[in-house]
Amino acid sequence: MPYEANATNLAEEVGKQLPYLRRYARALTGSQESGDTYAAATLEALLTDASVYDSTLHPKLALFKVFHVIWHSSGAPSGESDTQLSAAAHAHLAKLTANSREALLMSVIEGFSSAEIAQITSLSKGEVGELLNAAYKEMEASVTGKVMIIEDEALIAMDLESMVSDMGHEVTGIARTRKAAVTLAGQKTPDLILADIHLADNSSGIDAVKDILSDLGDRPVIFITAYPERLLTGDRYEPAFMIAKPYTEEQVKVAVSQAMFFSSTETLKV
Missing domain, CATH: 3.40.50.2300 (Response regulator)
Structure with missing residues (x-):
């Protein structure tokens, strides 16, 4: 059954899910400042046009979906402002399959199912499964220290x-x-x-x-x-x-x- 959000409590619903979005955004960018910037941009988008929020979805899914659109409209960059990122890390990130990190973090850290990730990213469940498989393979070849x-x-x-x-x-x-x-x-x-x-x-x-x-x-x-x-x-x-x-x-x-x-x-x- 679809989740029906009431426009009058949208702020309250988004507020409850915001800590999880910030956790995800920081893990995705590797930066407190950059992650919070993207979370803030998501809130600004909702304030500017509430129609971007899919009220038929659970609030967490709807909020992450808005974030995902903003993230990819900006080119899905990695965070740079909090730390001096190593050249080796940047080179490794550049080789990753597009959307694989997003799918992996949403699955493992946030607990979304493949079907829910598909709703957030507008991909099919099959495509999400392929991304998760790619992410796990790439993770095995990650940098060590x-x-x-x-x-x-x-x-x-x-x-x-x-x-x-x-x-x-x-x-x-x-x-x-x-x-x-x-x-x-x-x-x-x-x-x-x-x-x-x-x-x-x-x-x-x-x-x-x-x-x-x-x-x-x-x-x-x-x-x-x-x-x-x-x-x-x-x-x-x-x-x-x-x-x-x-x-x-x-x-x-x-x-x-x-x-x-x-x-x-x-x-x-x-």
């Missing part, structure tokens, strides 16, 4: 370490507290940081990342949290990449591969 894990729960830390290592990345170590994380980062510089929010001594993974980036400069960070929308307030520091708990192996691997595309270090290998 050094990954640091900030996680206080031993079993989760071991699980993440196993996943990251299986992808061909080198794990520099595991830190359980803010202080230990800063020390570890100083001992072996990571290309990517995978961080929990709440740490063993009640310190903050966000504060740990702030300290590390202050010392080492920009590099991609993936936060793992049960409440990703709470990190999408528009303030800094906010991550471009987030995984919601409980996570799946597929979500971790896709997020890590996507984040590596935008790494700013020179140690990455294609």
Whole structure:
């Protein structure tokens, strides 16, 4: 049965879905600033002409569909403003099948089905399936580098370490507290940081990342949290990449591969 949206509560419906659009836009562009710019452009389009919003769809689907039109009308660029993107990452991105990253992120990070992605992108389910297959193949050939894990729960830390290592990345170590994380980062510089929010001594993974980036400069960070929308307030520091708990192996691997595309270090290998 189609979802019938009421024009009077359109703002409320869009508002509820906006954190998820911002999460997706940031992951797609690799940048908080660029992702939020596209999310804002989507809202501006709705304010200018509400008819672009398909009220027969669920609000999240309708909002993502408007975003998708704007994204592709601008040439689907990658984010450039938050970090110094490496030449290797740009070269790798240029080789990806068109629409494959979008389909993969919508499927794994946002949980859309192939049928829903087809509605958002105006493609057939068969075409979406082909894009997802291409995305997984390309992900296997993604850039590799050094990954640091900030996680206080031993079993989760071991699980993440196993996943990251299986992808061909080198794990520099595991830190359980803010202080230990800063020390570890100083001992072996990571290309990517995978961080929990709440740490063993009640310190903050966000504060740990702030300290590390202050010392080492920009590099991609993936936060793992049960409440990703709470990190999408528009303030800094906010991550471009987030995984919601409980996570799946597929979500971790896709997020890590996507984040590596935008790494700013020179140690990455294609």
